[in-house]
Amino acid sequence: xxxxxxxxxxxxxxxxxxxxxxxxxxxxxxxxxxxxxxxxxxxxxxxxxxxxxxxxxxxxxxxxxxxxxxxxxxxxxxxxxxxxxxxxxxxxxxxxxxxxxxxxxxxxxxxxxxxxxxxxxxxxxxxxxxxxxxxxxx
Amino acid sequence: xxxxxxxxxxxxxxxxxxxxxxxxxxxxxxxxxxxxxxxxxxxxxxxxxxxxxxxxxxxxxxxxxxxxxxxxxxxxxxxxxxxxxxxxxxxxxxxxxxxxxxxxxxxxxxxxxxxxxxxxxxxxxxxxxxxxxxxxxxxxx
Numbered sequence: 001x002x003x004x005x006x007x008x009x010x011x012x013x014x015x016x017x018x019x020x021x022x023x024x025x026x027x028x029x030x031x032x033x034x035x036x037x038x039x040x041x042x043x044x045x046x047x048x049x050x051x052x053x054x055x056x057x058x059x060x061x062x063x064x065x066x067x068x069x070x071x072x073x074x075x076x077x078x079x080x081x082x083x084x085x086x087x088x089x090x091x092x093x094x095x096x097x098x099x100x101x102x103x104x105x106x107x108x109x110x111x112x113x114x115x116x117x118x119x120x121x122x123x124x125x126x127x128x129x130x131x132x133x134x135x136x137x138x
Numbered sequence: 139x140x141x142x143x144x145x146x147x148x149x150x151x152x153x154x155x156x157x158x159x160x161x162x163x164x165x166x167x168x169x170x171x172x173x174x175x176x177x178x179x180x181x182x183x184x185x186x187x188x189x190x191x192x193x194x195x196x197x198x199x200x201x202x203x204x205x206x207x208x209x210x211x212x213x214x215x216x217x218x219x220x221x222x223x224x225x226x227x228x229x230x231x232x233x234x235x236x237x238x239x240x241x242x243x244x245x246x247x248x249x250x251x252x253x254x255x256x257x258x259x260x261x262x263x264x265x266x267x268x269x270x271x272x273x274x275x276x277x278x279x
Contacts, residue, residue: 024197025204028190042176045193049172056173 015132016040018061020050020079022071026118030065033121034128047074047082054087061090062135063128067117068096091131095119163276164188168198168213168223169242178212181265182272194219195226207234209279210272215243227254238275240268 017039021027024045031041042061044050047070053059064083068076080092095115115124165187169175172193179189190208192198196219198211211230215223224246227239231254241251244261251258257271 024192024200028201031191042172043179043191044172045197049193053172053176 014040015062016042016060017128018042018044018050018053018064020044020047020064020066020070020076022046022067030119030121030124034125037125046070046072047079048072050079051082054083063091063093063131065093065095065124065128068094093127093131162186162188163210164190164208165210165212165272166190166192166198166201166208168192168195168211168226170194170214170217177265178268181269185269185273187272195221195223198226199229202234207237210238210240210275212240212242212268212272215241215246224251224254227251238279240271240275
């Protein structure tokens with residue numbers, strides 16, 4: 001499902017994107033797209049799953065793409081706050097649909113105000129690229 | 139609410155538009171523990187499979203309703219949700235008789251899966267064992 005102009009993204013990308021999305025159909029589409037672009041993608045269905053993954057010292061992600069509404073007790077905002085405390089420096093992209101969510105997400109994430117759902121895959125890819133590009137090397 | 143029309147098209151496109159994706163066997167992995175799901179899925183991807191991940195039998199049924207049919211279903215038994223892995227396998231046997239089913243479990247016994255699965259793997263199982271089993275089922279199809 002690679003779109004026009006994505007060719008340059010496929011190559012030697014080895015970064016890991018943790019996709020946290022409760023809707024399986026949304027999750028599989030964006031995960032497949034990011035894998036096509038060369039990323040290693042870990043799929044989490046909830047904040048609890050994401051925290052379980054990120055809490056392991058032997059596992060790591062470079063970017064977390066997280067829906068605001070995760071359907072459980074912990075939403076994307078709470079997960080982003082947890083990541084800020086537990087994994088400072090880990091980039092988080094929050095995605096939601098409501099203006100108020102956008103405002104809160106803008107305060108929680110350095111990588112831009114917010115992403116709109118349903119995801120526009122190319123926009124997600126561009127945002128991930130930008131976040132990874134500005135990280136300090138080494 | 140997501141745009142289901144858009145999604146239906148996109149999910150199908152994901153597996154229909156790419157010749158490479160069609161050439162590879164597709165495996166639907168159904169497992170509620172993220173670390174196991176991740177290890178199983180990554181092992182199968184490294185073995186050349188296209189993998190779709192579901193965290194419950196409910197999610198798997200949703201995927202099966204909307205996306206192209208996988209070649210192999212690998213499912214755990216005990217999972218949260220309205221349906222467990224045995225019921226998922228039972229439904230799949232009726233609706234998709236050509237779909238190969240591998241049941242994995244740390245609780246269920248192999249004899250409980252008789253008639254529902256083409257293979258049973260007791261947890262903990264080796265990833266090589268699982269990949270070999272999936273490959274054998276694909277080759278035999």
